[in-house]
Amino acid sequence: MSSPSLTLPSPATARNRRLLETLGALAIAGTYIYLVLNQPADITGGPGSASALIALSGFLVGAVLLIVGVLPTLPVSTLVLIPVALVLNIVLGQFVGSTLVPFYLDAIGTVLIAVLAGPAAGAATGALSSIVWSFFNPTVLPFAAGAALIGFLAGVAARHGLFRRFYLAPVAGFLAGIIGGVVSAPVAAFVFGGTSGLATGAIVSAFRSMGDTLLAAITKQALISDPMDKAIVFTLVAVLVYALPRRTRLQFPFVRRHRVLAGTAISQPTGESTGKSAGQDA
Amino acid sequence: MAGLDVAFAAGSLTAVLGGSGSGKSTLGRLLAGWLLPGDGGTLTGFLELAGTRLRFTGTAADPRIDPGSWGRQVGFVPQDPSAALSTVRATVAEELAFGLENAGIDRATMAGAVRHAAALTGLTRLLNRDPATLSGGQLRRLAIGCAVIARPAVLIMDEPFASLDTDGAEDLAALVRKLVQDGTAVVILSQRADAFLHNAGTWLVLAGGTVAAAGTPAEVVAAGALELAGVVRPRPDTGPRPLAEAGFPPVVDGPPALELRDVSFTYRGTQRRGWFRAQPGPPADPVLHGLSLTVSAGEILAVTGPNGAGKSTLLRHLNGLLQPTAGSVLVRGRNIGGQPAGRVSGDVGLLFQQPRDQLFERTVEREVRFGLERGQLAADQAVRQALAAVGLEHLAGRHPAELPASQQRLLALATVLARRPPVLALDEPTVSLDGHGLAALDRVVRSTTAEGAAVVLVTHDLDYARSIAHRLVRIEAGRLLPAD
Amino acid sequence: MRLHPMTSLAAAGSTAVITTAAASWPLSLTVIAAAAGLSVAGGVARRMLPAVAVILAPLVLSLLAMHGLFFPEGTTVLVRWGPARVTVEGLHFALERAAQLSAAVLVLLLCSFTISVPDLVAALSARGVHARFAFVLASTLTLLPAISSRLGRIRQAQEARGLVIRPGIVGRAGAFRWQAVPLVLSLVEEAGTRAAALQARGFGSAGQHTSYRAVQDSPIQRWVRLVLVLAAVAAIAARLWQPTAGAS
Structure with missing residues (x-):
């Protein structure tokens, strides 16, 4: 073959980062199960810091492991999109968070990446979003694991064609929101002893006035806010993605390979010739 | 693209000319390793660089280009220089060094290379500036500096002269001469056959993805290939020309289409830019001092002046995007003070410099229809007429973002035309239009004024202003001066 | 002398961890006072104030309203309006949490407002693995104001x-x-x-990378960082060892 200096060694050696990803997922799942099973009694009684520390460190370590596992495997074209996604998350999240709406809308960028580049990229984007955002708002840091989960679930939904029909996107968002909300509730309960917003706080107060424990009240609030929030986010992302020109959509291998979006059908079953239509426009 | 066969020798200057959408940028990206065979397209044929020949057959067995090492041999400067910057380096010096850092070069060597590249591109005084605060011309020189710091054998530049004023263009021309003298093969992709490009050894005219003509500039001009390919040929500079249509007869009856009475404008206070980071940011828009101006129906007024003199600020007052701090703006005798721009837009159509900001629909047709009465026969007709006026009727079903730049500008123009505003305000209308686009713009401006609309256009292209306007004014440091 | 960005980060991080682990309101208040003092001394107080207000005001208000009015576990009732009852325990819990969270938020914000982002990026990049993370961080911070x-x-x-x-x-x-x-x-x-x-320009390629920006570091700072990290780990360990120590 030709001089090695100008070309890459044929098929790039895919580094096996699966172990780190699995460890990260296990850390998050393990932390959640521990917190729910042990239902620490000190939540409103004692200093409450042991469970806060466990929630914080378990979820954070999991999120960091996910990032370390996924980030080096992403192609540069996906990597440069992540800051764009984070900017969308932060700008919208900061704006909506300051209004009196019990939603967050801070995952639009994450879900966008997940739909265009897949579950792994989505999970990493979610986790990175919380970590980078904590630079101006440290209170979002503990939610890194929940954000990663939403990114992952959005990617899975996209892979299984839930973005091919417009009406399925909010359904997928609703389901992802239920899971994400349930997982994030212990963080709100143990780390914050409540919620960080006024509107969400009002909902928790309502459940508390009926005598619920703090964790139960926050979980119920999350089950009201999160599914609606994520249904809105998934719908907005579907609107955005379908407004992108075909050529832009098709430049993402994940979209081509799994036929994520309607109207990106490929006549040949093999993945190899998928790019032709895009190339011919140029 | 098909059947291309090109070669560039060391120390040569080549211009690849062609209209919008002719495949110039695709060729440039392909040669520079920016468009990698395999992602979204197939390449057959071969690329040869520095004695290495890579043969592509469009199959999985093709060699895979390493963009990093390819980039050390071939530098590329895209049309939008700010998109080429890393966005992660705080100063011009660090931005220049970014490529060297990734190659693992030690700090002392890097410092030397940065000094050399900065001296070459005239950035020495700006080495400690934040790249986000640079002007357009400085950004372009920085992008060139980033491309040449590794001393590539070939440098490819996409539309480097677009939107540079005279000084910026002269600086860039000097830089290109230096690079050619140093033995770099420089390739310039352009849709304008600017005066400087007549220094090129070879012209290559692209049309529809193939070479339509090639040879020395004189040969290509003689063959008449430029006009067919939609390349803009600026008229040779022969000093000030008289106005093409001087002596416009003033309309006597009715109020003027547009009147500015003693308009002044200053920015109040500073805008809060979020608390994320204290950033100097680009300088605030210039101020205006007591401008008075009347434009009659059917008249074409051209406003010229240097960059930053207040041309665009003036234009934004015409439709209420900016409200004057003193004085008033009257459209057909009615004061538009206090009205949101969205309401004035039916009377004053404003075309922006960046067409991309104005377009948001899924198809060209829906884009033009936006804001018109739904389902009305009249609306259908207005859409058809507006598209026909700019020559885009055959693209009605396309996605606006997939059109080449020139056609995007024409589409933005069509969206304005469809509402038949009595006043048309155009911000630098000639920028990024190719030959065919310029012809369409000329037709539109003449036909709308013939129908009684007033046109105000702002341009740094004095030659164009003289070729079309009835009247010329010059704005300098926020004050109106009679032109010449 | 300027602090190495990693030193500021380690200091802020371990202070936040220790405050959370200690869960004692005198410590929380001390940390809040210290952070406020440092921000004034560092000249960032004016820039920091709006950010702090936007984050902490809803958080503290929400905590006070939630636990101040509704705290089913509370026994010492001060006032009662229909379903709402103001209890001593509820107010105490809300104030304690508010102080603890405010301390952590203030310390971390102080760090991000005083740290030099380019230095941080250079320091992270120098550690190889983090080059991509540093890119995401710096690129986001650059794009945000442009948006x-x-x-x-x-x-x-x-x-x-x-x-x-x-x-x-x-x-x-x-x-x-x-x-x-x-x-x-x-x-x-x-x-x-x-x-x-x-x-x-070679980003994303394997191989040795270097850094053009030199970030000052010193052996003392390296030691300080190590001590800070160990202190944070020790605080976590101590708290997990004795979950209820220092309960007030």
């Missing part, structure tokens, strides 16, 4: 086309698509160009 001016430009361009944004949630939601589509489209396309440009 607001770009959104302003898009809004102007569209108002010129006849878009009138009605006040209120519905109007804004209607305008979302018109503004978001051009924004996202231009950002995505720019990212495509940037990806090609970065790759051509």
